[in-house]
Amino acid sequence: MPALQVVRLFKVQLINHLFTICRAILDGCQFSNARAMRLGLLWTCAAFAAAALHGCKHAQAGALPPAKACLDARKAQKSDNAASEGISASSPKRAVLHIRITGITEKRGVIRLALYDSEQGYDSRKGACRSRVIPVEHDTEETSFRHLHPGWYAVMMYHDKNNNNECDRVLGLPGEPFGISNNVRPGITGAPPFEKARFHLGPGEELSIEIRLESLL
Helix, strand or coil: CCHHHHHHHHHHHHHHHHHHHHHHHHCCCCHHHHHHHHHHHHHHHHHHHHHHHHHHHHHHHHCCCHHHHHHHHHHHHHHHHHHHHCCCCCCCCCEEEEEEEECCCCCCCEEEEEEECCHHHHHHCCCCCEEEEEECCCCCEEEEEEEECCEEEEEEEEEECCCCCCCCEECCEECCCEEEHHHCCCECCECCCHHHHCEEECCCCEEEEEEECECCC
């Protein structure tokens, strides 16, 4: 039963009880009967107040002020966005990295790029925190990584001209153009150490770097 009908019903009962008490007093009813009528009146009043409070709560829940409803929606949307990115209100501001790739000599194949955030991942070549495959269509290509934790990073990439998902080698040396952050070249024993290729991203920093592809052969 709707709350409004409940309130109306109790109003009718309240009037009936009042009318009965008045008749009992006028007819000289015994005190016990008048007392019972008063108890009935108190019960009806209590029930009426409860019903009125219940209806008021439902009305408030169903009619949220537009301004507050809009604010709550924005808070929920902001919370959902933060959660999808793994960001909490207390976490440091994330950084942005822009990479400009130069030294492209052939417009074919793809550039396979890996971003490392630790020396262990860099040395193993299997611990990239982010990766990107960039189709080669221009003399210069660009890409960006967002929402990065502050810290030290290094980049490795190679131009996979034949798009076979591996860096072809000749006599153990890279047979396809490659690039490393800070534009450091590999040594006799292989890729340069992480400490030479690394660069730092601070909280909220937006950094742009340029890496040139080079060929050893």
